[in-house]
Amino acid sequence: MGLPLSPRISDLNSGTDARTTAAQSVLTLTRVALAAPSLPEGLTPTLEHLVSHTAAVGAAYFQAGDQRRLAYHVRAATGDLPQTPGMAAIAAHGLPAGLPLLLALEAGAHPLFFDDTARDEASAGFPELGVCSLAAAPVCTADGTLLGAFLMHTFEPHAWTADEAALFSMVASTIAALAGRLVAEEHTTQARGAAEAFALEAVAAREAALRALGLALEVRDGETQGHTDRVCALALRLAERFGLKEDAVQALRWGAYLHDIGKLAIPDAVLLKPGRLNAQEWAIMQMHVSEGHRLAETLGFLPLAALAVITQHHERWDGGGYPRGLREQEISLGARIFAVCDVFDALTSERPYKAAWTREAALAELQVQAGQQFDPGVVRAFVAVLTAQSLATPA
Known part of the structure; x- marks a missing residue:
């Protein structure tokens, strides 16, 4: 469009x-x-x-x-x-x-x-x-x-x-x-x-x-400050490990900036609710993916691979995600990479409803979810990247 x-x-x-x-x-x-x-x-x-x-x-x-x-x-x-x-x-x-x-x-x-x-x-x-x-x-x-x-x-x-x-x-x-x-x-x-x-x-x-839009969205939904930049940085390191070409890396980065843009259409009563969402509220929350695609498409210049990150980052490797129930290779590589990075940052960040997990605990959880929520190959690469970084960083 x-x-x-x-x-x-x-x-x-x-x-x-x-x-x-x-x-x-x-x-x-x-x-x-x-x-x-x-x-x-x-x-x-x-x-x-x-x-x-x-x-x-x-x-x-x-x-x-x-x-x-x-x-x-x-x-x-x-x-x-x-x-x-x-x-x-x-x-x-x-x-x-x-x-x-x-x-x-x-x-x-x-x-x-x-x-x-x-x-x-x-x-x-x-x-x-x-x-x-x-x-x-x-x-x-x-x-x-x-x-x-x-x-x-x-x-x-x-x-x-x-x-x-x-x-x-x-x-x-x-x-x-x-x-x-x-x-x-x-x-x-x-x-x-x-x-x-x-x-x-x-x-x-x-x-x-696009980066500024991503940062603005952090303010909108109460996201932890710096989440957008941290997730992008992690995703780009994984993209390098997978040997993605420059245009694919750019698409991944742009999709990461706008991955939750659809939350603009979600009412505050749902988006900012402190407790667990009921079934009706959860259905409304899931609509942020389709709304995100609609809003991002109006910008007129995002490549399909960037739109795929926005629309597919809640899909699961086992087919149990939303909105389309895609599974395994049906999910774009960019979306599979981003999903792992997004969840890792969410786990290791403090939120009003939880304490920050340690890096070790978050990596362990990703490995438990490999083959279920996440692409096992992406999880292995992610663990390898963070392990290499940990070894390279002086204590």
Whole structure:
């Protein structure tokens, strides 16, 4: 399924709570940015969404004017902007690179929130512009260089709520990756070898956006922090042991990032229930696999092997899994690899309902389940990889 030619913010589904809505917003805004032909067209919908879903009255994206980064200029904006001489000067000349806010964003590389700009040194200069509260998120290159910043503001002091902060942080962190891609496209379209350079940037942007989506999903369903990155790292080590080719490794990684994206469609009452699910609730929970396929497919660029990880990672080697009851080689190798890594990390991570298992206990459980839940060959390879790592790591 291809990307819609003209994605709309009205495509967003209203969630049952702020975390659901924020995560769904990220998914749709990612589609919009990936389909956009230019940076302003890619980022303006994000700014509009922030203004319509928070107390912010206006929002803008500022970007470094050139490689010297002497000033950051407005590239996209929406809502009400301050009507002051200072703002007029910024519109003409940009935010100076030495502004305390920009220095703080580059140093911290994470969103910042100011309930009252007059009370914080890092927001110095904004009260004079007429901006009384401010939220700012950096857009950085891979080496941490500040490329640009998302800002949203109010004209009165405002205490940013936890829900507003979650939305801004989740949306900005994901779309920031795509902003980098759009900027790179602008820089390469006039250069020799532009097509090849753009292709590489586009793949890198998709990679960064999918990882950010995965991290956003961790927040949505209360997953242990770092689960996505840990499972991906384990899966890639197994992929290397099996000699998977580069395109297969990429598909495995992308599928791992989005393996639980279908949980966006699961009600909180089921997803976050502290106790055991009843039969009806379990049936609803299992629907996250088919919903995951539907949502991931709307992105328009995931290979079939990545979709297979999403749809098959709850299948079992003995045929007792869901949703289709696939067995043995009917399950893709990527999904079989991911399933082992996913369960291992779940066992060795502390959860509200259980203590973390030791590595030895988790490996023993995987070996018990070899031939039942898991591919025996994948389990053997996994044990060998972790054993080799343990031997190589000094006590």
